[in-house]
Amino acid sequence: MSVRKTFATTGRVMSQLGHDPRTLALLFLIPPILITILKYVFQGEKSTFDHIAPLLLGIFPMIMMFLITSIVTLRERTSGTLDRLMTMPIAKLDFILGYAIAFSLLGFLQAIVTGFVMLGLLHVTVLGGAIPTIIGAVFASFLGTSLGLFISAFAKSEFQAVQFMPAFLFPQILTCGLFIARSQMARPLQWFADIMPLTYSVDFMKRVTMDSAWTSLLTRDLIVVAAFGIAALILGSATIRRQE
């Protein structure tokens, strides 16, 4: 593995996005706009909005990075570029980590923009403060990127890759405790939620909203999210084969 080649991959992915201002604009504008809409959806219920908005910051980055990564890596797989790279003197990690870093960085920038709109302009009360909120969003981006990388191996076309988003993420969104406390769900769904990574990303945001101190539970949530992300990266790396 080579640090230089990993960062060359990160830089290359960033340059690709740099040539695509529309995608960048969508990445940075959609989450703040959606959260702003949500504010007016809950016009008369500020406390409900305050409660839900930060949770979305644990979900949006994951969805968006999942979608982008799965499409982009699918393109690498089908366009021949990955084929060519696999005959070159590189480690698979140079490729995979390069992607993970690029999109986590992008998630960081996205979180700063969304966090600014949410905390600064819409005055959502988050007792834990801005920094933990942004940390949570970056971890969610990393998770989305890793899952996207892994899942792209099972898609033969962009059509399939896009469908994987509702297939893999929606069940997690429905059961993560966004709509109702998880303890009120049917028991099997609680078990399901307990083993799904998005649950921990959302829990982290929930705790940050309600508690001003950094607790060990916050650390645990982050570790779980990161562990899922790393596991998905390892699995993703196994799906990229030198020999077919």
Next chain:
Amino acid sequence: MDTAVKIKNLTIVLGDRFKALKNVSIDLPAGKMVGVIGPSGTGKTTLIRGIVGRLHITSGTINVFDQPAGTPSLRKQINYMTQELSVYPDLTVRENLRYFTIMDGQARKHINATITRVLEAVDMIDKATNLVSSLSGGEKQRVSLAIALIGSPKLLVLDEPTVGLDPVLRENLWELFARLAALGHSLIITSHSMDEAERCDDLVLIRNGRVIAHSSPLELRQRTGAKTVEQGFLKLVGAKP
């Protein structure tokens, strides 16, 4: 004569049962232009992907410079140009080359010189700052070829490098290939153009997953009594020219 690639009793099955190559045994010389010729869908690309180590070998062996195909140390010695345009359309020509030069492991101080050299070789110096997506098909093809010229590979494996290019450029590229061979590089080039086959030092004719002839263009013409490689090929496969 030195051998670059030694292939023995090679069978490669693609998917579950399709035998893309059937019991192929050939030795390809080093420092020469070897043409792999045959109709499309007959196993040329399979053979080439086997040589660069991208395919699982069903039975038999492929050795490249006396090491089994796919050995990690061979990755530094082989450059491969795939049949698909393996370039990033949403990057400029220079950004593409820069990325692949770093991935090839070139020292930082050599990057710019390498980029200039390969761009000159494919006559694309004036398009360096263009986005690849804005280029014509032939220009994209040349960028892809330029990437294969990065570094100083002992073996260059090029899958249909001149397809879709105009005659002048094709002529220039074949001259470049000949120069590379003269410098001691080994080249394996697939083509389904028989007039290009005439320019190779050594020809491998493939049909339906089998090697039906392996000789120089001259020998092929003499043996079949044909005036051109194309007619020789047609005689070999039993078609009426």
